[in-house]
Amino acid sequence: MTAVHVVSIDPQASTVWWANRITNLPFDFSQEHDTPENLAVLKDTGARVHVIANQKGGVGKTTVTLNLAAVVADVLKHQNALQHVFIDTPGSLQDENLLLEALKYAHDVLVPMPPEGLAFDPTARTIQKVIEPTGLPYHVLINNWDPRDGKADLEETREYIEAQGWPVLETVIRRYKVHTRASVEGKVVTQYEENRPSYKAREDFYRLAIERGYGGGK
Template structure:
């Protein structure tokens, strides 16, 4: 059992999108996956669950307190993915969640303005918790490879551990919560490329865990 937390105190960077679709590809690869959410409003995974009903390929719990995460560990899942609120006020909750986590993923958007808020979350919360982590560049313009390269270069410069996989922006992702779908269920033009990004992420994650 591994508890993976997805966090970044900056809102709207793609935490919930990354979490739900990573859950989908992990499940596709044969793991049993539970999605939990410590956001008291449980907006993130809640949006999907409300629309999807029973059709999501993995399990979701409702709003979970950090203390309850310890109990989730007793459940027979291979992976528990924890979604978190994107706000500066959430520091205490995030610290409590990180103390229960085996790994952390920090999605960020490309662009120089994203780095400072990210560094704050890393230095204030993730490093003190001693949790292994990787930053994940999300929302890369599929037509501008340079954006991804620049973001990765910046992370290298600041010596921030990161995935070399980057996730591209596709409109299908924005419709997914409402449709109650995850990337392995998408249909339509960009769906192959969207799922390809997440399968790459899965395989990079396996390489990291193997070390």
């Protein structure tokens, strides 16, 4: 038993494809899109259940789920009771029932969103129509910002988020090729090679874990 468990309820199963390629997964993993009712057991484990959601495809749900889970598992590697469950969800409107099922067992929701205008409206729909009605606490996480593009897009995105009144995390996950490559190579951020871009890529996820208070004491 590890302190962290990742569940995918995405029928497209890119998480599974990824997770199967990783030889030494630093957390427990299961696929439950056929049997979402299995999620009910999570409620009784005493672990905190975090759902990663945005019905816009390709915003980084799977990337954030697996890498955040890897970092939290690293911080909590000496614990032997389950403490955090991360649920990766589908990036499509058709699978809304699966997302709603996961939200029933969640303590909070993380909403990854890239700093680009095309993502604004679909993200707003997920938040307003699906997440806010549950009353669960949620945070928007800006993901895939390329520092080389300058700060304009980032600032515009923050302004948009603030204008909506959504809680937004200070941590931004930057865009690094290592992340994109990692899904092909079957690696999570704690397993990246030791070089400068990897350090930076990893740093973002440790920051995120610290900002959310995962692994700090409890």
